[in-house]
Amino acid sequence: MKEKLRNKINLSDKDLLAYNKHILLEDIQTEGIEILATKHIVLIGLGGLGCPIAQYLATSGLGKLSIIDNDIIEDTNLQRQILYTSSDIGKNKVDTVEKKLKTLNSDLVIQKHNIKFSMHSSNLLKDADLVIDATDNFSTRSIINKATIKYKKPLIMGAAEKLEGQVSVFRNDLINRPCYNCLYADVDDKENSCMDQGVLSMLTGIIGNIQALESIKLLLNFGDTLESKLLLVDVKNINFRTIRISKDPKCTMCN
Amino acid sequence: MHKLMKIHVKYFASVRDLMGTESKDLDIDKSLSVYELWKDLTAKLNVPKDVLIAVNHKYVDKDFKLNDGDEVAYFPPVTGG
Structure with a gap:
């Protein structure tokens, strides 16, 4: 199924009202809203990170969002996965998020x-303008x-x-830039999944x-974006730090 | 005899909790990689062996050799979501 994105020069009066507070920003303006309406983001993962991401991208006037997740909503999700309510338990995440x-x-x-x-x-991912990794384990992140x-x-x-938490922008669309594997190749115990770890709900909101x-x-x-940088977030001590990342010449993924 | 090096060590997020302090200053009299220093610092502690390391706000490999005046930061890998 091929669905057509909106025409970028066709903002309605309703759009101008809906996006008024963004249009007033010098960095966005009407032109920014018109551009966003033509863009396609692929969001992988609809958990604690994916829920706020999906919500804010939808209300920003993005043109198209692909959502990928095969999970069912569970009781333990509701504390931080803010798009779901108790009546959604047992339903597919993708169906619920779409609604x-x-x-x-x-x-x-x-x-x-x-x-x-x-x-x-x-x-x-073929016709995406960018991809967001909001998954919860190393092996999927690597894929x-x-x-x-x-x-x-x-x-x-x-x-x-x-x-x-951590956030980074990897310009895998460009050559000679670091990738996720340049950063995480050295880590051995990569499967410390969040399944058996706690997570503070506000943290997933902040990172997402x-x-x-x-x-x-x-x-x-x-x-300035987090391109080739890694943002480290420590909400316990409300400490933020940004470090630079270089391409690893020995990286087996991007060389 | 190796020249004495002054190293400022920072611990970030859960590594800070494990180490019980945010930072410390060290005088080192031998050539050390950032991971060798980590092993020395954590020799008597039960800490995960996986750690990510930055020197002077730049991500480095575990075999990166420390230089006089470096600030080395140890922080945890994070893969959940």
């Missing part, structure tokens, strides 16, 4: 995929990195557990919102 986003922005084109992302489904290198797509990575923010900045080309 919620449609109530927020009926013009948003949504493509949903009730699957676990793998290299077999990597062609879903997403590989797929974005294959299809030359920018990757907005966010991760959160306990009271700490920074991912949504970096996506919009990258698409509209304003400000």
